[in-house]
Amino acid sequence: MLIVEGYVIVSANGMLADHHHVMPDALKFPQDQSFFGAALDRSDLIVHGRHSHEQQARSDERVRLVLTGRIEALAPDTEHPNATLWNPQGASFEEACHRAGVTSGNVAIIGGPPVYELFLDRYDIFWLSQAHNVTIEDGIGVFPQVPQLSPQQILTAHGLSKKETRVLEAAQNVDLAVWRRN
Numbered sequence: 001m002l003i004v005e006g007y008v009i010v011s012a013n014g015m016l017a018d019h020h021h022v023m024p025d026a027l028k029f030p031q032d033q034s035f036f037g038a039a040l041d042r043s044d045l046i047v048h049g050r051h052s053h054e055q056q057a058r059s060d061e062r063v064r065l066v067l068t069g070r071i072e073a074l075a076p077d078t079e080h081p082n083a084t085l086w087n088p089q090g091a092s093f094e095e096a097c098h099r100a101g102v103t104s105g106n107v108a109i110i111g112g113p114p115v116y117e118l119f120l121d122r123y124d125i126f127w128l129s130q131a132h133n134v135t136i137e138d139g140i141g142v143f144p145q146v147p148q149l150s151p152q153q154i155l156t157a158h159g160l161s162k163k164e165t166r167v168l169e170a171a172q173n174v175d176l177a178v179w180r181r182n
């Protein structure tokens, strides 16, 4: 069985990057980054779009699927070790996981917005970190429907509920909400 989990940190207004599609330093907090790194270390497979590689010290050890429209279905990724390129138009998620050699365990979905959206009906858990003191004007929302809808409204509409909130950085008002499928 595959357990699908989403991971993101957003600003108070639901943005994960600025209008240049760059994640600003204002969204980087040690407690969140160490939570994220540890979560990826315990994941069996990481899934992300071509611009959302996590670029951490242990990244090359992690098995991953990289979404791209530049191939027809599935192909080896010559730029990253342990990585497979995947075009969802040409191959199902299950086929992609099989090609990556992962048929059970935890799958970490780490963005960007089109990839988070693709899995909205599949998340078992969505880990939503939020920096409540940070606002990014004209940024890129975690889901394409943000800011017309909040991330919380979108997760609720797709059958998830907030079960727990953990404080990550009290002084800077950063927390982590754990959303689980109902």
Ligand SMILES: NC(=O)c1ccc[n+]([C@@H]2O[C@H](COP(=O)([O-])OP(=O)(O)OC[C@H]3O[C@@H](n4cnc5c(N)ncnc54)[C@H](OP(=O)(O)O)[C@@H]3O)[C@@H](O)[C@H]2O)c1
Pocket: 007, 008, 009, 010, 015, 016, 017, 021, 022, 023, 027, 048, 049, 050, 051, 052, 053, 067, 068, 069, 070, 086, 087, 088, 089, 110, 111, 112, 113, 114, 115, 118, 140
């Ligand atoms: N704050 C956070 O926690 C967080 C999390 C994730 C990302 N980010 C930031 O967000 C920014 C990246 O955003 P982005 O919008 O560029 O997203 P992205 O999803 O990383 O990259 C977009 C590219 O991925 C491929 N792709 C995505 N969905 C696809 C699909 N359904 N089918 C085929 N190909 C698909 C396409 O590649 P091709 O052009 O090759 O077809 C597309 O151009 C970065 O700055 C990153 O650091 C922040």
